[in-house]
Amino acid sequence: MKLRIFEIDNDFESMKNWVTDERTHAMWCANLIKYPLSEEHMAETMTAADRFGDVPYVAISDDGRVEGFFCYSYNNETKEGMLKFVVVDPEVRGKEVAQKMLRLAVKQAFENPEAERVQLNVFPENHRAMRCYEKAGFVVRKLTPDAFAYKDETWGRCNMVFNKE
DSSP, rough: EEEEEHHHHHHHHTTTTTTTSSSHHHHHHHTSSSSSSSSHHHHHHHHHHHHHHTTTEEOOOTTEEEEEEEEEEEEEETEEEEEEEEOOGGGTTTTHHHHHHHHHHHHTTTTTHHHOEEEEOOOOOOOOHHHHHHHHEEEEEEEEEOOOOETTTTEEEEEEEEEEE
């Protein structure tokens, strides 16, 4: 697997159907990207994200298939990288693809000698994602209950970190 910069014209088609229902979409992006996912919505979000220093990446399998997506940014003040919008193709879920992608993202983040840790946020109600992040080496730093409302549900926000060794 390798990581490369996301190219909407080439990569969106591969990932457009990875999130298939509204609740899963909200769990993935906290509704920061409009539902249903479209190339236009994705382009709008990536343009806005660029203003905050977010860089979108895809994870490419050894045979050239797009299998994952995430955004990464770095905060010079806190010395922390931030992963956002982490998602993998449903066809490869449960096959450690996300863990491998996350480890590559962390490795790439720590190529910056100033970086002390990489963080991400996840809804603790997203049990599968929480387990994946833990297996990839992230640990819970802070849990904020009732941080996000989705229809008649309220979800917490779990901030997880991967500390540089």
